[in-house]
Amino acid sequence: MTGSPLLRPEDCSVVLVDEQAGLAFAAGSSDRQVLRSNAVALARTAVAFEVPIVVSTSASKVYSGPLMPPLRAVLPGATPIERRNMNLWEDEATKSAILASDRRVIVIAGLLTEACVSFPVLSALAEGHEVRVVADACGGLTSASHDAALRRMEQAGAVMTSWLQFLLELQRDWTRHDTYEASRSIVVDHGGGYGIGLDYARDMIKPA
Template identity: 65%
Template structure:
């Protein structure tokens, strides 16, 4: 691991792999709607903090469909690298794009955890990257196989995290005004009770 364990907007790249409807159909490890909401929150976080995003899809024309529209709408014109193999790290275009960005911390989100997430994570670790797996934006075929895949990646050196931890880690100080409004809006929209509390504090609690 690098000397400073916390992520910053200047040192990370987000890799989004196979968040496609055809693959989401196979997710049995978590609620699919929550999974999509979490991934949208992560994509919004990357946009607010100007973290570069690399997107890869597979079999989009024959089975899986395109990147889910709710995620693409957040990312805008970010292109998707279509590939044929399960391991995005073995795709020359994906690996070249990450190398061109030049950052050694990789945040990973994707479907399915057992293959298209774990394979590039293990490969990136072997190539010396610091890898952070956003576990609540990944889904597996079963809860057990998802958990086992996460454990394998963690044993190999990947750091498990959540979309909310990524956002708070990048913000780190609520007096950072340039990202405050954007970060707060994401929390209010996607972070359940925590978001409800922030909205309440904004609307109801006033200094005497």
């Protein structure tokens, strides 16, 4: 890995793969509502820090459906790139869109972990790209197969992360005012007890 191990917004692009209801139905590795919430939190983080996002879908007319509504709401300007191949790295339009951002790190999440996430990750790593997988925004058919796919990607050189770690890595300092309110809002909405704590702190701590 070159440079700092901690990401900056200008270092990375985000790729969302097949965040579609038809595939979410099949994701049994974690609670589907939590999985969708984590994907939305990741998308909101990319928007807040002006990180380029590439969205790719598959079989949207015949099985999987369109990009899920909460993600469409967060990404109103995004046009999903439809493809036929499970491996988006083998789809010229999608691969070109990712490489066009010219960022050193590809941050990826989606459905299903066993194929449409792991295949492009393994392919990008083989071509020398640095990849981080947002593990808690990926869903697999079962917990065992999801975990096996994560291990395979990690063994190949991918770095595992979570949507919250990604957000905090980009924010780094709560005195960074440009992104403070957006970051805080994402954590409050998607961060469980941590978000409740931030709301509590705002109510309890009064400015001098």
